[in-house]
Amino acid sequence: MTESEVIQASRNKLNRAIGFLRGNKKLDDTSRGQLALQALHSLQTGDYERAAKIMEGEAGDPVDGDPTTAIDQLTDTLRDMGDRVNGLNDQVREVNTALDEQLYWIPNLPHDSVPYGDSDEQNIAHPHQGAIRTFTFEPKPHWDLGVALDIIDFERGVKLAGSRAYVLKNWGARLQRALINLFLDMARDHGFEELYVPFFVKEDMMYGAGQFPKFRDVVYTDPEADIYMLPTAEVAITNLYRDEIVDEAQLPIYMVANTPCFRREKTSAGRDVRGIKRVHQFQKVELYKFTTPETSYQELESLVEAASDVCRALELPFRRLEIVTGDLGFSATKKYDLEVWAPGCQEWLEVSSCSNTESFQARRANIKYRPHGSKKSQFVHTLNGSGLAAPRVIIAIMENYQQADGSIEIPTALRPYLGGADVIPSK
């Protein structure tokens, strides 16, 4: 016990005892004063147990003194004890607050299986899956295709909302809607439960998901309300079971949500300014798992596979990237990215990022489960992965499926979502 707890324990006993003494109807004022006097004497010699017992009626040795003021002196002594406890507690609180502020800045530790590396340049690219298309013409970047087909309107997007804003039109908007439905349907096939969540959350939720305090400058906020726009649905889903203890039989829990994601992208001003690769608002379908510690790494593998299946369904060439220690980010113990090839802008585009955070988020959001037969609850493990981010998939489809006449073929898997259409016609 800490010092303040020791004092508090005595206070609790004495407060109860003095209440008993006050309300003891068997006593007259004189004998009550005499007991108080004896209790006071014990208190002054440091014997709190005895003082409490005397007040509860156990006779002690008679002592000299003024019985009429004894109870007042007792309460004075107890007040002093209370002041002392409060003083100590204030000190403890101050230290704890300062400590927490520091601890929130400490990132998660990499898992043993994560390869060592200083930066994203050392990330390990697995062999790509799916054929990389060859073209009989020079494939165009999506920003040219989008304007030519009148399916992305950059100028009017900027007019509405400033830099990095865009408007999807006609087939562009429909394509995104079709993609999201495909993503969600495939997630459901993999056992994920679909959610519709608030697009903004309270500040605590940002801490719970590990976004705050480090990435505070990335999110949009209403400074007058305690409200922050989601940079990813992960924040909302993580906190669904905040301060709860889930039954082990419920685990693993799979959830999926389609939300817009809002990001200031302040840190990367000047990068990727063309097109819709890096924007302030985009649609993303997020896959999320709550698991036991024993299964979280195999769940990470199946999570990456679930995301990979979407790339396969769309017949896009993609590869898995194994993230090295130096590029892990703040919350993850292990992470895989999925990249699809975009022949127009000639680069691999990150369309998914799948992480195990182990108990990192669960600790912050206080999400526990009770193992079978155990009295003690413990933290769950949480995993998140995109499945997938819409704009970059739109880029990949436009650039991979473009044809010599400027039209874009629609991937087979998407056609049922677009009334059976097989092509976005050129203008």
Added chain:
RNA sequence: GGACGGGUGGCCGAGCGGUUUAAGGCGUUGGUCUUGAAAACCAAAGUGGGGCUUCAGUCUCACCGUGGGUUCGAAUCCCACCCCUUCCGCCA
């Protein structure tokens, strides 16, 4: 946005300054009984932190929406805030 009422364990619900160790009920778990079940009866059980321990336990602090305050002592009194019911207003 205005008015009223209210937030208590897994759920319902009592308590409204000191024997609260939070009543009672429902539900849960174990046991008795039973061929098995039901019923009945008996028993157990909140969450988190910390300390001892022979790992069966045991002691202790905190927790009754949140944060302050009053008091020797707060679930109970006061203030602020949040949330919910109902009614009114507004609105897709």
